Amino acid sequence: MRIAVDAMGGDHAPDEIVKGVLEARKCLDKEDELVLIGVKEKIEPHLPSKWRFPSGLSVVDAPEIIGMDEAPVEALRKKKKSSIALMAKMAASGEFDTIISAGNTGACVAACQLRMRNLEGVNRPGIAVTLPTFGGPVTVCDVGANVACKPINLYQYAVMSSVYARRMLGIENPRVALMGIGAEAGKGNTLVKRTRELLDADENINFIGNIEGRDIFDGTCDVAICEGFVGNVVLKLTEGLVDGLFRAIKQELLDEGLRLAMKFKPVMMRIYQKYDYHEYGGALLLGVNGNSIICHGTSKSRTIKNAIMASKKFVNMEINEAIVEYLSTSTVRPNSE
Amino acid sequence: MRIAVDAMGGDHAPDEIVKGVLEARKCLDKEDELVLIGVKEKIEPHLPSKWRFPSGLSVVDAPEIIGMDEAPVEALRKKKKSSIALMAKMAASGEFDTIISAGNTGACVAACQLRMRNLEGVNRPGIAVTLPTFGGPVTVCDVGANVACKPINLYQYAVMSSVYARRMLGIENPRVALMGIGAEAGKGNTLVKRTRELLDADENINFIGNIEGRDIFDGTCDVAICEGFVGNVVLKLTEGLVDGLFRAIKQELLDEGLRLAMKFKPVMMRIYQKYDYHEYGGALLLGVNGNSIICHGTSKSRTIKNAIMASKKFVNMEINEAIVEYLSTSTVRPNSE
Known part of the structure; x- marks a missing residue:
């Protein structure tokens, strides 16, 4: 290769x-x-x-x-x-x-x-990134390739990310969630509502419904789908917040005393490593x-x-091959929307 | 009253x-x-x-x-x-x-x-919420009232949140940022690009440009403006991530030994209180x-x-009175978009 x-x-x-x-x-x-x-x-x-x-x-x-x-x-x-x-x-x-x-x-x-x-x-490629969370790895797609997203794009992100999570991460039947602002079907913007219809229509996707921002990290889903603008905010907010919180904890410990801080260093390092987004190497352009x-x-x-x-x-x-095969038999057509 | x-x-x-x-x-x-x-x-x-x-x-x-x-x-x-x-x-x-x-x-x-x-x-009300961050309080608007947002709505959120930050939080000349996915003017979706033009046109707003997700918590701005869907994700993701991280640290410490965990408890409590979003009481419907x-x-x-x-x-x-007065003299008119 x-x-x-x-x-x-x-x-x-x-x-x-x-x-x-x-x-x-x-x-x-x-x-x-x-x-x-x-x-x-x-x-x-x-x-x-x-x-x-x-x-x-x-x-x-x-x-x-x-x-x-x-x-x-x-x-x-x-x-x-x-x-x-x-x-x-x-x-x-x-x-x-x-x-x-x-x-x-x-x-x-x-x-x-x-x-x-x-x-x-x-129709449109999307960037998929895998984040380590408290409930296992979660693949978020798209995190910024496409900021003028249509329902068919989000549907295809769900398909591609499912294939990715199955083959790359070994998750047998990945639970796919749609980023929304409330669990009910009626909540969210037009994009989310229409996408939900497409995902509901495809029985081969293990679609578990909408999630809210707080659910990304708690093991609710294996794949979280969103348009590029939202995904980019999610990704960068997560990075900024984790870094900021660790800095704040470090400062608070140092204020308390160097000896105490030293005692907690290995614990903090372990947590940092566990949730280190560098572990997965990078984002895939699916x-x-x-x-x-x-x-x-x-x-x-x-x-x-x-x-x-x-x-x-x-x-x-052979993830690309699997994606093409899946889409060729999908009942949701590229010109659905 | x-x-x-x-x-x-x-x-x-x-x-x-x-x-x-x-x-x-x-x-x-x-x-x-x-x-x-x-x-x-x-x-x-x-x-x-x-x-x-x-x-x-x-x-x-x-x-x-x-x-x-x-x-x-x-x-x-x-x-x-x-x-x-x-x-x-x-x-x-x-x-x-x-x-x-x-x-x-x-x-x-x-x-x-x-x-x-x-x-x-x-034109449209927005929900403003003040988050405690590592760089001081940041007011985010809108966090979910309006998921079909137009540039004029975002512009007015900037005006209303500025008035709010000045009068309620005592920030003399609040730095207003627009949530984007990159600092350059060219990045982002159509909504963000058009809103930027409106904000640039109003000299009375201390508009500092676009920010990325990671910048919300580092003291870059006092006010962050975004459409309701994005703001809702920001708010709930922040809550979920902070809660999850604290739980993970607690678990890691307990695994290490109860004595160590007890020593760390007051430090964690202090940090938790410092960044506790309950402090500000709630969100305002501006x-x-x-x-x-x-x-x-x-x-x-x-x-x-x-x-x-x-x-x-x-x-x-008299925040409402100040908002009405500001908008009555603004050169950006409600029918701008």
Whole structure:
């Protein structure tokens, strides 16, 4: 399998990206190939010397860089030789089986949509992210690919995320919930009400109904479906709140005394690790005709390594094939809405 | 001032409601009047005996009850003698200066909209809730009154919440942020982009731009504006995540040993109290021609007492008058969108 990694993406590029790739290299099979893509002279200082250079690792030069805050579509148009643009193009022409980036999310999504096109039967791709919760992992889709969402998009996110949760996370019959603002069918906006009808109509989806914001973390569901704007707020709010709360606890403990703080450190570390969103490696762009993982901008080597291992599993599990097959027999048609 | 409290609303009605009213009674001025409204025979057992009955407290009988999960509009239509319906009607006819309920939020909003009508210049009311954060209190509006939001509604939420934050919380020049999914002006959905134009056009609002989910809790802004669906998810996700995290920490500590857990308890209690959303008493329905506070369904006596004190302050601070005055001179007109 050929796995490409964007060496220029994220706050810790290229050093942590290269480090993650080298760590993954040790865990992959001999026949797997890892490709670092980015500005060659910026990557090379972080690579081992010629004598210790691992086999199955190569570098593809991409002289341009898309910044984290650049406007995606314009950046892609201007910087055709950037790692993101080049990587998506090469993946689409079959040179890579899967691609990974911790760079500009919007640019990654746009590049993949532009080059790979959608899977057969899929109207719009969505980003799925798996969050560790107090009740087990929950896959949330979409977290920001699509902010003009229609009921058919949400229905397809439910289908794709179910396949993903089953094959990637080993959850046999994933419980799918629709993000709403009250458990009753009558509550929510028009999008939620219409989506609910589509989900109710498909007996093959284990649809458990609407959930509220508070239910995401308590083990009620395995998959939570929402439009990209809401999902993005959910994801970033969760990150900000968890980080803030841990900082507040740390400060309170330090105010109490260093000895007490030291005693609680291992307990806090354990909790932090248990609910660490870096564990799952990154978010999947579900629905494109290819395999693309988008990592958090703050990703360090461990996340990159986890993302590489996850992306290999994603391809091996033939998730895209299963999605296409499911949608081809679904009674809910792409032009339903 | 005549303050009415719905004795039948919430998970702990009527006992905790009555308890909260009795506590507030001690703190109010002599000329203030408190009115409990609900099923008389259910309220009376919780009241003091005739000899110890405080002056300035009375009961209004409302024989019907609207359940927490009833469909709001239908419930109001059927149960005209419920506490919620009667309270809003009496407030609209001038019998109460302010009303408080921990009952069915949708029914409260609908009853107030129906009976009180909107303030002059306001298109749609919004629910504003003040959350304690690591960077001070943040007022989020709307958290669920309006799930079909237009730019003019969001603009008016910014105006109303600014007035609220200034007069109620004493923040001189409240920093207003728009909930988005990226700091740049180009990001977000159509609603967010158009609202940004309206907010940019009004120099009297201290508009600091878009924020992401993670920024709500870090002291970036004093007021966060969003449409009701998003705001509701924000509010309930926050509650669920904080509760879940505290439970997880408690469990981890108990696994470690009871002695350690006991040592940590006061620290956790302090943090919990610092970020306790019950502190602010409840959410305000901004934009109706009246004063209505909606409390959380889990409210206990302390929240009810805090809500009563807050509602008195709200009336005294003439927040509605200030909103009407602001909107009458605003260059952004109600028919802008």
